[in-house]
Amino acid sequence: MQDLLEVKNVTKAFEKTLAVNEVSLGVPRQSIFGLLGPNGAGKTTLIRMITNILVPDSGTILLEGVDNPQERMYKIGYMPEERGLYKKMKVGEQLLYLAQLKNLSYRDAKDKLDFWLGRFDIKDWWNKKVEDLSKGMQQKIQFISTVIHEPNLIILDEPFSGLDPVNSNLIRNEIYELRERGATIIFSTHRMEQVEQICEQIALIHKGEKILDGGLHEIKNQFKENIFKIEYEGVLPDLAGIPFTIYEQAEQAISLQLKAEESPNDILQYFVDKGTVVQSFNEILPSINQIFINQVGGQTDE
Amino acid sequence: MNKIWLIIKREYLSRVRNKSFIITTLLAPLSLILLFGLQFFILTQTTDKKSILIKDDSGLFSEASGEHVRIKLKDDAGLFFKGSNLDLEELQSGYAEMGYDGVLHIPSVSNMQNIPSPTYYSDRLLGMASRMSLENKLENVVENIKIEEAGLDKNMLERLKASITIREKTGGEEGAEASSLIASGVSFILGFIMYMSIIIYGTLVMRGVLEEKTNRIVEVILSSVKPFKLMIGKIVGIGAVGLTQFVIWIITAGLLYVAAGFLMTMMMDPETLQQMANGSAGMGGASPPMDADEMQVKFAQMMDKLQSVNWGFLAVAFVFYYLGGFFFYSSLFAAVGSALGEDSSSSDSQALVMPITVPVIISFFILMAIIDNPNGGLAFWSSIIPFSSPIIMPARIAFGLSPFSIDFFLSVLCLVGGFVFTTWLAAKIYRTGILMRGKKVGVKEMVKWLRY
Numbered sequence: 001m002q003d004l005l006e007v008k009n010v011t012k013a014f015e016k017t018l019a020v021n022e023v024s025l026g027v028p029r030q031s032i033f034g035l036l037g038p039n040g041a042g043k044t045t046l047i048r049m050i051t052n053i054l055v056p057d058s059g060t061i062l063l064e065g066v067d068n069p070q071e072r073m074y075k076i077g078y079m080p081e082e083r084g085l086y087k088k089m090k091v092g093e094q095l096l097y098l099a100q101l102k103n104l105s106y107r108d109a110k111d112k113l114d115f116w117l118g119r120f121d122i123k124d125w126w127n128k129k130v131e132d133l134s135k136g137m138q139q140k141i142q143f144i145s146t147v148i149h150e151p152n153l154i155i156l157d158e159p160f161s162g163l164d165p166v167n168s169n170l171i172r173n174e175i176y177e178l179r180e181r182g183a184t185i186i187f188s189t190h191r192m193e194q195v196e197q198i199c200e201q202i203a204l205i206h207k208g209e210k211i212l213d214g215g216l217h218e219i220k221n222q223f224k225e226n227i228f229k230i231e232y233e234g235v236l237p238d239l240a241g242i243p244f245t246i247y248e249q250a251e252q253a254i255s256l257q258l259k260a261e262e263s264p265n266d267i268l269q270y271f272v273d274k275g276t277v278v279q280s281f282n283e284i285l286p287s288i289n290q291i292f293i294n295q296v297g298g299q300t301d302e
Numbered sequence: 303m304n305k306i307w308l309i310i311k312r313e314y315l316s317r318v319r320n321k322s323f324i325i326t327t328l329l330a331p332l333s334l335i336l337l338f339g340l341q342f343f344i345l346t347q348t349t350d351k352k353s354i355l356i357k358d359d360s361g362l363f364s365e366a367s368g369e370h371v372r373i374k375l376k377d378d379a380g381l382f383f384k385g386s387n388l389d390l391e392e393l394q395s396g397y398a399e400m401g402y403d404g405v406l407h408i409p410s411v412s413n414m415q416n417i418p419s420p421t422y423y424s425d426r427l428l429g430m431a432s433r434m435s436l437e438n439k440l441e442n443v444v445e446n447i448k449i450e451e452a453g454l455d456k457n458m459l460e461r462l463k464a465s466i467t468i469r470e471k472t473g474g475e476e477g478a479e480a481s482s483l484i485a486s487g488v489s490f491i492l493g494f495i496m497y498m499s500i501i502i503y504g505t506l507v508m509r510g511v512l513e514e515k516t517n518r519i520v521e522v523i524l525s526s527v528k529p530f531k532l533m534i535g536k537i538v539g540i541g542a543v544g545l546t547q548f549v550i551w552i553i554t555a556g557l558l559y560v561a562a563g564f565l566m567t568m569m570m571d572p573e574t575l576q577q578m579a580n581g582s583a584g585m586g587g588a589s590p591p592m593d594a595d596e597m598q599v600k601f602a603q604m605m606d607k608l609q610s611v612n613w614g615f616l617a618v619a620f621v622f623y624y625l626g627g628f629f630f631y632s633s634l635f636a637a638v639g640s641a642l643g644e645d646s647s648s649s650d651s652q653a654l655v656m657p658i659t660v661p662v663i664i665s666f667f668i669l670m671a672i673i674d675n676p677n678g679g680l681a682f683w684s685s686i687i688p689f690s691s692p693i694i695m696p697a698r699i700a701f702g703l704s705p706f707s708i709d710f711f712l713s714v715l716c717l718v719g720g721f722v723f724t725t726w727l728a729a730k731i732y733r734t735g736i737l738m739r740g741k742k743v744g745v746k747e748m749v750k751w752l753r754y
Contacts, residue, residue: 015750048521048737051524051525052525053521053524053525053737054737073525073526073527074526076525078521078522078525079522080518080521080522080525082518082521083518084517084518084519084520084521084522085517085519085522086517086519087517088316089316097308097312098522098523098526100308101305101308101309101523101526101527102526103526145522
């Protein structure tokens with residue numbers, strides 16, 4: 001199936017700095033896509049080009065196979081890292097205004113707004129000014145403004161920064177819910193551990209260039225180092241003369257690294273033969289953070 | 303297009319529904335009236351009372367009567383004279399104790415054709431009005447003496463005097479009769495309103511842009527509309543707020559004018575007038591009955607003078623120049639707003655706003671200068687150049703410039719071209735500046751953005 005969003009050889013320079021350099025990406029339909037990279041890697045610039053806030057110097061961006069920047073704006077919901085609303089405007093008016101800017105008719109906007117305010121159980125906020133709401137409340141309003149026009153593609157830049165655990169969970173559940181209903185989500189962050197929990201597909205960006213992309217599991221498998229972890233009861237046999245490389249040793253656990261020609265069964269066989277009581281046996285896949293650090297040679301701009 | 307409309311609507315409604323709009327709409331004309339009233343009051347009240355001792359060595363302005371010296375100058379509301387034959391030194395040191403404001407010493411005169419300057423001794427200056435009045439009085443006395451010496455008949459001379467006032471006609475085909483006084487007043491008031499509105503509404507545009515930027519909402523909006531639309535929507539919306547205010551003022555002024563006209567026709571009718579006079583006399587008691595004829599004539603004269611200005615054309619032109627000037631300047635204000643940030647100090651913003659406000663202020667000074675000469679070279683050029691034409695051109699129109707003149711045509715053309723240019727320029731700066739964060743921006747930087 002064709003990817004929902006295709007970014008092809010996109011480049012953007014500010015004066016002499018290449019913010020985004022020949023980046024190509026494919027975001028599959030109904031996926032949760034992680035756009036990863038440290039601060040200053042070019043994620044925001046790339047997103048701004050996808051949302052048509054900036055125009056690429058070269059390259060094309062296709063949504064549903066079409067290169068139409070104006071149409072694209074109406075089909076994307078974007079929540080920037082720096083959140084913002086008109087402080088003096090009332091909640092209802094503000095959301096209606098933002099929804100209409102996304103090409104919704106007044107009537108549609110009103111219906112959708114009723115739905116969302118009902119869903120979050122905040123219908124009585126209609127006439128409240130944004131400046132009178134707490135930060136968490138404002139985040140909800142911001143989220144509604146992002147998804148009210150039922151975009152095909154939802155782009156969330158650091159969506160969990162500054163959220164308390166309750167709202168964080170709420171937004172996470174909404175993300176899954178929206179995906180179920182057919183939306184595709186791009187999730188940009190520099191916090192790699194969040195990605196592993198949520199994303200299926202990722203792309204790593206560093207200094208304006210894409211380092212790697214693909215399915216989360218494929219990438220992890222691609223970069224696995226054949227490390228297996230055994231948890232055991234009792235004592236280990238004498239480790240002198242063990243035919244495997246010891247990677248790490250902990251209390252009641254040991255991690256071993258296999259050579260390419262060896263199989264995980266060889267490890268199990270060895271310990272079973274020695275009479276060790278094995279409680280669990282797992283392959284240890286590298287974290288995205290490790291992969292990233294390996295790829296860029298440990299240098300980030302943070 | 304329909305997105306721009308949405309933005310205009312929001313910018314407009316969020317301001318018009320605001321209490322401060324209603325308050326300024328009501329208060330601005332009142333404060334203007336107050337300002338001019340105060341100026342008038344101060345101008346008429348400056349001649350305070352002065353008592354002056356006169357030491358007349360020439361004998362031309364006084365005559366001795368016994369021990370006293372009688373001064374030939376007439377006292378009036380502001381000046382009071384007293385002659386003295388004490389020594390000048392004594393008077394100089396003692397006038398204050400004697401209860402006077404100063405001493406005027408007139409030296410002896412040997413040649414009537416060349417009268418030496420009298421000297422006024424005081425610790426305070428005479429002031430413009432008193433000095434002119436005093437000089438006048440002295441001149442009159444000398445003139446009378448000369449007339450007598452020449453053996454002329456004073457009554458005859460009085461009859462020889464003629465009084466001629468010039469009536470000015472300008473405006474070509476319309477042949478409108480312009481009264482310079484009315485035109486000057488109108489020019490000044492319109493120029494003042496234009497000057498204030500360009501600065502006030504321009505600043506409002508700048509603050510609105512800055513608010514969106516520091517609010518961070520701008521990124522959300524820019525993912526729906528192009529920056530140019532957002533900027534234009536804001537400028538038009540705020541411009542419409544100003545226009546609403548003017549329309550309210552113009553309609554009110556029009557209603558007052560009609561009401562005044564209605565009042566006059568009522569006065570034309572002698573019976574009504576008599577009734578009114580009786581009524582006021584009856585009610586007020588102390589107020590003297592009005593002189594109906596005199597009032598009627600004066601009123602008719604005033605209305606006639608008011609009609610000398612082509613009000614319809616002036617109103618249309620004023621609205622046009624307001625819009626043109628507002629677009630011209632406010633797009634520059636928008637560009638500056640986009641370049642500022644929440645951490646910009648007031649001196650940073652001052653440095654960027656100054657180059658915009660200075661031409662507006664200079665234009666206002668030019669206006670003062672051209673009121674004396676509304677058709678000179680300065681007036682011509684300043685009414686063509688779009689930096690100053692919004693303030694200068696309405697003044698020239700008040701002085702009777704025809705709508706069909708080449709000056710007006712050129713000026714309109716230049717202003718339209720001017721605001722198209724500044725809007726284009728501002729849009730380029732705006733679209734880069736509005737997304738820029740945490741960077742100190744100078745004019746140099748903004749020029750660089752033009753090439754992005």
